Amino acid sequence: MDTNLNTILEEIRQNPFEKQVITTPHTGVLTFSVKEGAQVKGPGGKWLQRPGSLLFTVERELNSKKIFSPCAGEVSWLHTELEGSFTEAFEPVLTIQYRLTKEKVIERILKQVLTVFAAPQRARYFLSPDFSAAMEKNACPAIKPGDEIFIMSLMKRDTILPYSGDGGVVQNVFFKSGSIVDEGTPLIGVCPPENLESIQKLIAQVRSEWE
Amino acid sequence: MKDTNKLLSHLHDRALYLLDIKQNPKWSGIGELISRLQTLRKKIFDMSHETLIAELKMLDERLSFLEQRAANSLTSYETVNIVRNPARFTLQDILENVYDSFSELGGDGECNVDPAVVVARAVITRRIKNKVYSHQVMVIGHEKGKSEEFRNGGSAKPWGNAKALHYMKAAETEGIPIHSFIFTPGAFPVEDYPGAAQAIALNLYEMAMLRTPIISFTSEGGSGGAEALGLSDMRLMGSRGYYSVISPEGAAAIEGKLREGEKVPRELIERCAENLRITASDNLKLGTIDRIVEEPPLGAKRDDYAFFRRLRYEMIKATDEVVLRTKSLKAFRAYAMKTQKNGHETGFEDIDVVIDWGLSGPELNRLLDMRSQKYRAMGSDFYIEGKKGIVDGIFKLTEVAAAGFYELRYGLIRPHERNVRKVLAEVSSEGTTFLKKVAEPVRAAYDFIFPQTEKNQRINRTHETSTRSIFIEDWEPYVSPLANEDRTVTCPNAQKYGCLDLWVPDLYGEFAGVCPTCGHHFPLEYRWYLEHLFDRKSVAEFNRHIASGNPLNFTGFEKKLEKDRKKTGRCSSVITFDAKVRNIKIVTAMFYSDFRNGTVGAAEGEKFVRACDKAKMTRRPFLAYIHTTGGIRIHEGTVGVSQMPKCTLAVREYVESGGLYIVVYDNNSYAGPVASFLGAAPYQFAIRSTRLGFAGPRVIRETTGDDVPPDYHSAKNALKRGHIQGIWDRRDFRKKLHNALLTMGGPNLYYK
CATH class of the missing domain: 3.90.226.10 (2-enoyl-CoA Hydratase; Chain A, domain 1)
Structure with a gap:
């Protein structure tokens, strides 16, 4: 396995947490509503209409602004000296830490090693006949920028979509040819040919080992 | 045995029905009676026919007595249980x-x-x-x-x-x-x-x-x-x-x-x-x-x-x-x-x-x-009409005289005038065609010899005398008292659109309560609209003396009414008045939030109907501006509910007679009024950031069991659903209203 990939996994293993630093939106006098080590909730409800736990308030010009937690987790660090004092804008106030899930780990690994080509708009996507034939011959065909590999079909009009991004081999096709795909959803993931095998092994490893 | 079984089961059903009504097993031993019937059901084959009949007869008598007693002292809530x-x-x-x-x-x-x-x-x-x-x-x-x-x-x-x-x-x-x-x-x-x-x-x-x-x-x-x-x-x-x-x-x-x-x-x-x-x-x-x-x-x-x-x-x-x-x-x-x-x-x-x-x-x-x-006539006994005596007499006389004048002007003269004008127009257009052929060569020669500059086109729109910009007004503008505070506020959309904090005097003064970044409308008091929407000193209120009462003698409601009377200095949640919008005379009914949250009762219904009738009599457009309405006033019970058909009838009669009826919603407009005389309007608009609909999110959740999205009642969604015909910005309200009066009302502002 590639050492680089191994290092990524090792790093995640050593610190399987994601951290989010919360900063002040503007200047003002700060009052904390949480303590270090406290568990906080993220936004809730079907439409995320209920705000998360109250973290702190910043008061400026008699306007007390409440800052709510954007995610669920634990307050791992708190800048306690700021309590009751006038704080500058964008000052780090606290950090919320939460454990990475299996999907997050895979997402993080793929983000670092794959080039993802996403759907430019909501439409029905097909693989071009040439590319389909290539896929049948070889499960991971090589592609380069400019290759016409998708057909985007919308309102009875077909548009050929060339691939743009780094060249390599197609590690994964994320959609079923002929299905409707939303804007921004990944269509294919491309990686350097030498990394292909190791990536697949790594993902399988994460899937089986990660809790 | 078959009959006794049937009788027993019938008695059991009757007893359960009575328990359902009373909802209290301890009431006059009804619970005990039911358990006796249930025991009897289990033992039915162990007893002799005679003993069973005697027992059932006794229980029947007891149950009939209880039913009689329950019927004689039936409470309202027990009636609900019956239904x-x-x-x-x-x-x-x-x-x-x-x-x-x-x-x-x-x-x-x-x-x-x-x-x-x-x-x-x-x-x-x-x-x-x-x-x-x-x-x-x-x-x-x-x-x-x-x-x-x-x-x-x-x-x-x-x-x-x-x-x-x-x-x-x-x-x-x-x-x-x-x-x-x-x-x-x-x-x-x-x-x-x-x-x-x-x-x-x-x-x-x-x-x-x-x-x-x-x-x-x-x-x-x-x-x-x-x-x-x-x-x-x-x-x-x-x-x-x-x-x-x-x-x-x-x-x-x-x-x-x-x-x-x-x-x-x-x-x-x-x-x-x-x-x-x-x-x-x-x-x-x-x-x-x-x-x-x-x-x-x-x-x-x-x-x-x-x-x-x-x-x-x-x-x-x-x-x-x-x-x-x-x-x-x-x-x-x-x-x-x-x-x-x-x-x-x-x-x-x-x-x-x-x-x-x-x-x-x-x-x-x-x-x-x-x-x-x-x-x-519904609800006419349940509002308080304050004015009595000579003033009332004079007031009524003036009304009769006005009715006579408008009937003469619009009912008799106007149709004839229109007919004459129509005939003249037809004759003149035919004459023009004929004369044109004869006069054209002469006119062409005349124009060639004495060329003339083009004359300004005459603007001829009824009631409209001024074409000045509405932004230039010759009086000191009214500023909301909300602006008298030295602090800042945050726009509710700040996170989504990155709106900057707003300094209150700016927000409620220059910005007219509108966030300059995202256009969110902060609520403003009704007086702001009275001062900014209509021409200066053109607002003339009528029927101010019609006051809300407590027709059902609802416990504790009198005090609430008194408190709102003191707070607002008014007697009902609707203000009806004559006014002008850029010189166009209109009749307006304005529901406002400070008095019982803009709810509608007998007084409000009566005032609305009278305003509608006045608009009909004077042949003027009728505007219903809803600063806020919380629905029908629950303290007036079905007297309040009957205002829905009452006002809708008045509106229909007004529209049928040729009137232009426009409704503009603002802040929160919900329930009964929206489901009747307001929702019936052919032209309904909403000010941005309005929330309008039938029932609020809580009622929907409790009734249907489903949650609704946070923007379910927004004006934007009401427009998407086809409830309203447009969304207006508060800063353009006067302009938009004037425009609507001209375009929807036509040159006469009254169809017939």
Whole structure:
């Protein structure tokens, strides 16, 4: 396995947490509503209409602004000296830490090693006949920028979509040819040919080992 | 043994029914009686026939005594329990037992547009001297169903009400009367196609002038949902039914200021049920119904055939009466009515006269006139009219004189003037064509010799004298008192659009309460609109002296009224006034939040109707600006609910006479008024950031069990659904309104 990939996994293993630093939106006098080590909730409800736990308030010009937690987790660090004092804008106030899930780990690994080509708009996507034939011959065909590999079909009009991004081999096709795909959803993931095998092994490893 | 078993089971059912009504097993030992019946059921084969009969007889006597006692001291909440009991008759029972034959239209059971609304063409017959006479009617009503979930307990969805309207129009075309039966706890609060409020408003608007007799019978009348079928020429009600502005539980949650999910105390519900005056006798006293149909002491059940016979008699009699009132033959009318009365005295089996239920043109006109008078009179005893004495006399004289003047000006002179103008225009256009041929060569030669600069085109728009920009005004602008605070506020959309904090004096001063980044509208007091929307010093209020009262003597309401009177210096939640918008004279009704949250009661309804009539008399456009309305005032019960048809009738008459009616919603506009006289407007607009609809998110959650998105009631969604016709920015309100008056009103601002 590639050492680089191994290092990524090792790093995640050593610190399987994601951290989010919360900063002040503007200047003002700060009052904390949480303590270090406290568990906080993220936004809730079907439409995320209920705000998360109250973290702190910043008061400026008699306007007390409440800052709510954007995610669920634990307050791992708190800048306690700021309590009751006038704080500058964008000052780090606290950090919320939460454990990475299996999907997050895979997402993080793929983000670092794959080039993802996403759907430019909501439409029905097909693989071009040439590319389909290539896929049948070889499960991971090589592609380069400019290759016409998708057909985007919308309102009875077909548009050929060339691939743009780094060249390599197609590690994964994320959609079923002929299905409707939303804007921004990944269509294919491309990686350097030498990394292909190791990536697949790594993902399988994460899937089986990660809790 | 078989008979005793049957008797025992019958006694058991009766005892359970009584327990359901009282909801207290300790009441007069009813729980004990039930357990005795249950023990008897187990031991039935161990006992001798004689002992069993004696025991059953004793229990029957005891139960009859308890039933009598319960019936004599029936409370309002117990009436609600009777109505909600699954043993109570439904529309299906009425169709089967009151009518001779029927065929359901627009649905069959679950396979239906809305199974909660049933429509049927039915035949009702009367027997006179062994001869049978039958009448065709259109039966429309709510079906609660026999424990069928898909019926939704009789809560009509907007498309169910639309179905009802479709068949009402069919009945109008065919000239047959409509019998409507109301069995609904309320309308199903969804805001789709285009919303519960719109559906009810449309029904009311159409029923206001539906050219066929409508007779309604109410068993369970839940506010707006009931009104959607309830605007009728004769309103009957079952003696054990209820007709209310809100469910007792809902009223208790509001009165007790309870949070969502909190259990409402039983005592509070009972007190509210009592205060709301929901029973048939209460409603008869309040004048919201015309007649009570007697039921058995503890309410009619599915198998009370004597009650169905009575109901058939009452429905026929009521239809006869409505039809007879429109007849021009006074002698025949009097004779027929007299015979009917005699019939009533001798029993309800026989009706001696056959009356044709078809009506001719003039009779239909009379029917509509009487319908209008009937609803205009509703609630007229329940507001306080302060002004009395000489001032009142002078005021009335001025009104009469004004009415005479406007009738002369617009009723007599204007049509002739228009005709003359039309003839002149036609003659002159023909003359011009003829003259043009002769004069053109001469004119061309003249223009060639003496060239002239083009003259300015004459602007000729009625009432419009100025074309100045509305932003340049010659007076000191009014600034909201909200601006007198030295602090900043955050826009609610700050996270989404990155809006900067706003300094309050800027926000409520220069920015007119609008966030300059995202356009969010912060609420402003109604006075701001009075000062900025209309021409300076053009606002002249009228009917200020009509005051809200406490018609139901609702406990504690007097104090609340007094507090709001002191706070606002006004006596009702609507201000009616004449005003000008860039020199166009209009009549306006403005509902505002400071007085009982803009809710509508008898005083508000009366003021609105009078404003509507004034606009009709003076031939001016009518604007309803809704700063806020929280619905019908629950403390006025069905007197408040009756303002829905009352005001809708007035609006319909105004629009039919050629008036231009525009509604503009702002802040929060919900429930009854939106579901009647406001929602009925052909032109409805909303100021940005308005929230409008039928029921709020909490009521929707509690009724349907589904949560709604946070922007469910936003003006944007109301526009998408087709409820409103446009969204206006507060800063452009005056300009937009002026434009709307010109474009929708045309040059005369009044169509006819």
